[in-house]
Amino acid sequence: MERFSSVSMAVVRRLPKYHRYLEELIKNDIRRVSSQELSKITGFTASQIRQDLNCFGGFGQQGYGYNVDELHDEIGKILGLNKLYNTVIIGAGNLGQAIANYSFFDKSGFKMTAIFDVNPKLVGMKINDIPVVDVDELEQFINEHNIEIIVICTPKSQAQKVADIATRTNIKAIWNFAPTDLKVREDIIVENVHLSESLFTISYLLKEKEEQYRKKK
Amino acid sequence: MERFSSVSMAVVRRLPKYHRYLEELIKNDIRRVSSQELSKITGFTASQIRQDLNCFGGFGQQGYGYNVDELHDEIGKILGLNKLYNTVIIGAGNLGQAIANYSFFDKSGFKMTAIFDVNPKLVGMKINDIPVVDVDELEQFINEHNIEIIVICTPKSQAQKVADIATRTNIKAIWNFAPTDLKVREDIIVENVHLSESLFTISYLLKEKEEQYRKKK
DNA sequence: CAATCTTTGTGATTTAATTAACATATATTC
DNA sequence: GAATATATGTTAATTAAATCACAAAGATTG
Numbered sequence: 112m113e114r115f116s117s118v119s120m121a122v123v124r125r126l127p128k129y130h131r132y133l134e135e136l137i138k139n140d141i142r143r144v145s146s147q148e149l150s151k152i153t154g155f156t157a158s159q160i161r162q163d164l165n166c167f168g169g170f171g172q173q174g175y176g177y178n179v180d181e182l183h184d185e186i187g188k189i190l191g192l193n194k195l196y197n198t199v200i201i202g203a204g205n206l207g208q209a210i211a212n213y214s215f216f217d218k219s220g221f222k223m224t225a226i227f228d229v230n231p232k233l234v235g236m237k238i239n240d241i242p243v244v245d246v247d248e249l250e251q252f253i254n255e256h257n258i259e260i261i262v263i264c265t266p267k268s269q270a271q272k273v274a275d276i277a278t279r280t281n282i283k284a285i286w287n288f289a290p291t292d293l294k295v296r297e298d299i300i301v302e303n304v305h306l307s308e309s310l311f312t313i314s315y316l317l318k319e320k321e322e323q324y325r326k327k328k
Numbered sequence: 329m330e331r332f333s334s335v336s337m338a339v340v341r342r343l344p345k346y347h348r349y350l351e352e353l354i355k356n357d358i359r360r361v362s363s364q365e366l367s368k369i370t371g372f373t374a375s376q377i378r379q380d381l382n383c384f385g386g387f388g389q390q391g392y393g394y395n396v397d398e399l400h401d402e403i404g405k406i407l408g409l410n411k412l413y414n415t416v417i418i419g420a421g422n423l424g425q426a427i428a429n430y431s432f433f434d435k436s437g438f439k440m441t442a443i444f445d446v447n448p449k450l451v452g453m454k455i456n457d458i459p460v461v462d463v464d465e466l467e468q469f470i471n472e473h474n475i476e477i478i479v480i481c482t483p484k485s486q487a488q489k490v491a492d493i494a495t496r497t498n499i500k501a502i503w504n505f506a507p508t509d510l511k512v513r514e515d516i517i518v519e520n521v522h523l524s525e526s527l528f529t530i531s532y533l534l535k536e537k538e539e540q541y542r543k544k545k
Numbered sequence: 546c547a548a549t550c551t552t553t554g555t556g557a558t559t560t561a562a563t564t565a566a567c568a569t570a571t572a573t574t575c
Numbered sequence: 576g577a578a579t580a581t582a583t584g585t586t587a588a589t590t591a592a593a594t595c596a597c598a599a600a601g602a603t604t605g
Contacts, residue, residue, distance in 0.1 A: 123532050127525035173583040174571035190528050191535030209422030284530045300533045308344035311407050313501045313519045318408030390553040391601040
């Protein structure tokens with residue numbers, strides 16, 4: 112991925128984790144946390160946590176640590192979670208429905224505005240109060256509703272077609288669950304969730320472990 | 329994650345990508361490929377590809393390149409895709425069903441043996457020919473059917489409970505889709521798919537890009 | 546079949562990421 | 576309120592990852 116900022120993706124991908132762990136702390140009424148305590152919870156080293164946070168400014172206080180609420184807020188802002196993103200899901204299969212039903216995304220500012228599908232039986236229905244719309248109307252809908260993010264939950268065979276349609280509009284990012292790499296304009300952010308790659312990694316580790324075990328014997 | 333082998337996770341996580349791209353080449357009847365050509369397709373540098381592959385031995389031939397079929401096979405073996413893993417899905421919600429319906433996993437050697445759920449209306453049904461079983465029978469089922477991998481698709485609130493049950497058995501790996509970090513025995517491989525982290529990364533990049541844009545003006 | 550071209554495998558180098566170390570600021574204690 | 580303990584922010588050191596560069600092997604060509 113082409114980057115502009117000086118903050119590395121390695122750091123960026125840890126931010127949501129910090130955010131989540133801080134949320135847990137808030138739930139448990141913990142108001143204050145040190146990098147060392149965070150280290151125990153998150154598994155990252157205290158040093159790394161401090162260095163990560165300092166990419167964005169000093170949120171802590173020497174001798175005290177970090178105020179949990181404040182840090183949670185700040186990281187939220189850094190992640191852009193204080194903003195609203197008009198979002199649509201494309202593909203009302205199980206995966207699309209799973210995402211539609213997971214209200215957490217909506218609460219986090221990703222406004223799920225519509226779900227698109229080819230199946231006329233689904234069109235007109237609502238899933239978690241989100242209308243299912245005919246995919247033929249996708250382009251128009253994106254333009255009219257100022258959609259910034261599209262979530263591709265179609266089969267592999269349809270993913271590029273959908274991406275092509277969306278690319279003609281002003282969308283800014285694609286969250287892609289189809290097991291393929293999309294070709295799109297340079298300026299569109301693409302985040303892939305390739306489930307099989309994740310599963311294959313398990314497979315590798317299992318095999319490796321078994322080999323290690325055999326060696327020991 | 330605790331590692332044993334000398335091959336870094338960075339390399340391991342690229343292997344499934346190579347595997348997938350090679351599959352594409354096979355579909356297009358391409359028999360031979362150089363690291364340079366692979367570089368164009370995958371976006372990794374040719375040098376990195378050669379170095380990655382050499383972690384596992386020399387699969388290429390100087391002056392020729394790599395035999396696509398052979399390399400695809402070899403990477404498949406490295407990933408352990410020539411083996412069969414008895415697998416169960418826990419949670420027959422949309423996400424669990426999505427995974428159950430995605431036959432690709434089954435074809436890749438992850439035998440989806442059962443789906444567990446608490447909902448008595450679902451128990452007894454079949455999803456993509458996989459029986460839905462009462463979650464109360466989980467432990468016994470795992471033991472009797474030699475299950476090695478469990479896929480957690482439950483809500484967050486149930487995930488640790490399920491993990492605790494599974495941890496009493498001989499399972500070897502957990503593929504976790506619940507938005508939480510599981511506490512399990514050291515020897516169990518846990519691969520998390522934290523969707524919100526992926527989405528939040530998009531959010532960060534969007535925000536960052538907008539800031540870049542404003543600066544230019 | 547000799548000459549040339551291609552492309553791997555690999556050691557050296559560079560760049561990036563992580564960890565360690567510590568000075569400084571603040572909190573806490575007695 | 577002085578003394579001590581704590582914990583950040585930050586620079587330096589270390590480790591890990593990616594890239595470069597090239598010799599050697601083998602393919603291709605005329």
